[in-house]
Amino acid sequence: MKQEQRIVVLLGAPGAGKGTQAREISRKHGFTHVSTGDILRDAVHRGSELGQKVQKIMEAGELVPDDLVSNIVRERLLDGTPEDTVLDGYPRNRAQAEFLDASAGDLAICVIDIRVDEEQLIKRLSGRRHCTECGRIYNIYFSPPEEQGICDACKAPLIQRKDDQEAVIRERLRVYRRQTEPLLDFYASRENFFSVNGNTSVESVSREIDRILQKFDGSNASKGGSGTGPSTRLRS
Ligand code: AMP
Numbered sequence: 001m002k003q004e005q006r007i008v009v010l011l012g013a014p015g016a017g018k019g020t021q022a023r024e025i026s027r028k029h030g031f032t033h034v035s036t037g038d039i040l041r042d043a044v045h046r047g048s049e050l051g052q053k054v055q056k057i058m059e060a061g062e063l064v065p066d067d068l069v070s071n072i073v074r075e076r077l078l079d080g081t082p083e084d085t086v087l088d089g090y091p092r093n094r095a096q097a098e099f100l101d102a103s104a105g106d107l108a109i110c111v112i113d114i115r116v117d118e119e120q121l122i123k124r125l126s127g128r129r130h131c132t133e134c135g136r137i138y139n140i141y142f143s144p145p146e147e148q149g150i151c152d153a154c155k156a157p158l159i160q161r162k163d164d165q166e167a168v169i170r171e172r173l174r175v176y177r178r179q180t181e182p183l184l185d186f187y188a189s190r191e192n193f194f195s196v197n198g199n200t201s202v203e204s205v206s207r208e209i210d211r212i213l214q215k216f217d218g219s220n221a222s223k224g225g226s227g228t229g230p231s232t233r234l235r236s
Pocket residue numbers: 014036037038040057058059061062063064065066069088089090091092096163172
């Protein structure tokens with residue numbers, strides 16, 4: 001029988017591997033992956049009204065206004081049938097965390113903080129390149145393409161995200177320290193708050209997260225679920 005909707009929040013600095021691990025959680029455990037960064041980038045790419053509002057803010061490495069992202073999250077979490085969801089890049093400050101709590105009602109949220117050293121973060125972000133055709137991601141330090149600047153798979157040119165340029169990376173990390181890191185205190189006392197060492201390989205972080213999700217399911221099951229049954233879902 002389907003349990004109530006499960007929500008996993010991935011916290012961590014830019015470059016900590018939230019996107020990669022969210023995709024792993026989605027692939028292995030069937031969660032829907034909601035990345036506010038990806039949704040906003042897509043809006044910019046399409047030139048939608050939302051995209052036009054946020055483009056400059058994103059290129060500067062700042063946070064876009066809370067109401068815009070919270071609307072996105074509410075739509076993704078409330079529309080359609082309730083689905084297990086992994087949030088990647090949300091919440092990013094106290095107001096967003098409070099909004100999520102208010103929306104989640106009595107559903108348990110599992111919060112996983114991925115910790116990575118600053119030097120490693122900068123290399124991961126500044127070395128990151130994307131294929132303009134297939135979207136495949138490379139890193140010039142850790143996983144370079146065979147031919148510099150060209151995708152191995154489709155031979156299209158590789159590009160760097162504007163916000164992966166060094167000056168913007170420093171601003172993103174500053175914003176993270178000031179606005180997002182304090183969420184660790186906000187969540188620290190909760191039963192389903194976990195921290196993983198993200199300096200290791202994708203596979204080992206993913207295995208650690210698998211173990212956390214087992215504990216999370218166990219703690220939910222022992223309480224008979226955190227909500228009222230199969231139809232439990234987020235509140236509007
Ligand atoms: P990300 O791909 O998660 O690093 O997000 C890229 C950019 O999107 C961030 O630097 C922000 O400008 C914006 N963004 C993504 N998620 C949020 C959020 N929850 N709150 C505010 N801005 C966000």
